Amino acid sequence: MSDLSRPPAPRIIAIANQKGGVGKTTTAINLAAALAEAGHRVLIVDLDPQGNASTGYGVDDRALTTYDLIIDDAPLEKVIRETQTDNVWICPATTDLSSADIEMMANEKRSFLLRDALRQVEIDRFAFEFVLIDCPPSLSLLTINAMVAADAVLVPLQAEFFALEGLSQLMLTIREVRASANPDLRIDGVLLTMHDARNNLSLQVEQDARDTLGELVFQTVVPRNVRVSEAPSFAVPVLAYDPQSKGSQAYRALAKELLGRTAVPA
Numbered sequence: 071m072s073d074l075s076r077p078p079a080p081r082i083i084a085i086a087n088q089k090g091g092v093g094k095t096t097t098a099i100n101l102a103a104a105l106a107e108a109g110h111r112v113l114i115v116d117l118d119p120q121g122n123a124s125t126g127y128g129v130d131d132r133a134l135t136t137y138d139l140i141i142d143d144a145p146l147e148k149v150i151r152e153t154q155t156d157n158v159w160i161c162p163a164t165t166d167l168s169s170a171d172i173e174m175m176a177n178e179k180r181s182f183l184l185r186d187a188l189r190q191v192e193i194d195r196f197a198f199e200f201v202l203i204d205c206p207p208s209l210s211l212l213t214i215n216a217m218v219a220a221d222a223v224l225v226p227l228q229a230e231f232f233a234l235e236g237l238s239q240l241m242l243t244i245r246e247v248r249a250s251a252n253p254d255l256r257i258d259g260v261l262l263t264m265h266d267a268r269n270n271l272s273l274q275v276e277q278d279a280r281d282t283l284g285e286l287v288f289q290t291v292v293p294r295n296v297r298v299s300e301a302p303s304f305a306v307p308v309l310a311y312d313p314q315s316k317g318s319q320a321y322r323a324l325a326k327e328l329l330g331r332t333a334v335p336a
């Protein structure tokens with residue numbers, strides 16, 4: 071039920087792929103920065119016990135974390151931290167979160183914990199327009215929680231051999247979540263990452279992805295760019311570290327493409 075006294079709900083995007091190292095966290099960090107640069111208020115929920123999105127934003131103050139939010143019902147406004155980037159907030163994670171899967175099992179609302187946490191009225195004060203959830207590299211209960219909470223799943227796909235393997239399992243999980251808990255969940259969309267236009271294999275993977283998945287694949291492709299991989303060690307997004315780099319330009323283009331899609335009624 072919509073409540074007219076509340077601001078519009080943020081658009082919630084789960085960044086998921088059970089394959090490790092495909093660019094989920096890099097996309098969470100830099101898509102957030104690009105949306106923020108365009109004037110949008112963005113919350114990143116770090117849902118990975120590795121905590122890479124938190125470190126990537128230099129958020130070390132982790133008194134309360136995503137674990138407290140979903141397991142101990144901590145108030146959202148106490149967990150969320152400001153970052154050095156205007157318009158970007160983060161709900162940080164630590165290794166604590168690795169025990170969450172087991173602890174959630176006994177809870178009959180186990181798949182809905184993140185969704186309910188993000189629906190706290192306290193979120194209204196922040197007037198977020200986007201919530202980006204950085205998922206761990208698995209199809210665990212944490213990732214299920216992200217898919218149940220989300221309007222859409224964004225799937226980073228590394229432009230290398232075997233990229234499309236595992237995608238059917240991811241799609242199956244999305245279908246299961248639709249059938250059981252979140253009928254409106256969409257895929258929006260598939261993002262090719264670490265693409266190298268001089269490498270035939272990258273081009274072949276891109277072609278295969280476009281042939282198989284059609285319009286689900288973003289026009290924007292993120293190139294392999296060393297500035298992107300250097301930025302986290304300075305605890306800033308690449309958009310701050312090297313604003314004119316190819317990586318920064320790609321994430322700005324992705325934000326623009328996503329905003330364009332968002333404008334289309336679902």
Ligand SMILES: Nc1ncnc2c1ncn2[C@@H]1O[C@H](COP(=O)(O)OP(=O)(O)OP(=O)(O)O)[C@@H](O)[C@H]1O
Pocket residue numbers: 089090091092093094095096097118120122205206207263264265292293294295296298299300317
């Ligand atoms: N466009 C890019 N150009 C160069 N390096 C990149 C790019 N995107 C990501 N990387 C590097 O690739 C590695 C994996 O990226 P990232 O951590 O974003 O993947 P992930 O899917 O979040 O990994 P995990 O599954 O472990 O959470 C990192 O070292 C990151 O810096």
Ligand SMILES: [Mg+2]
Pocket residue numbers: 094095096118122204205
């Ligand atoms: Mg990651």
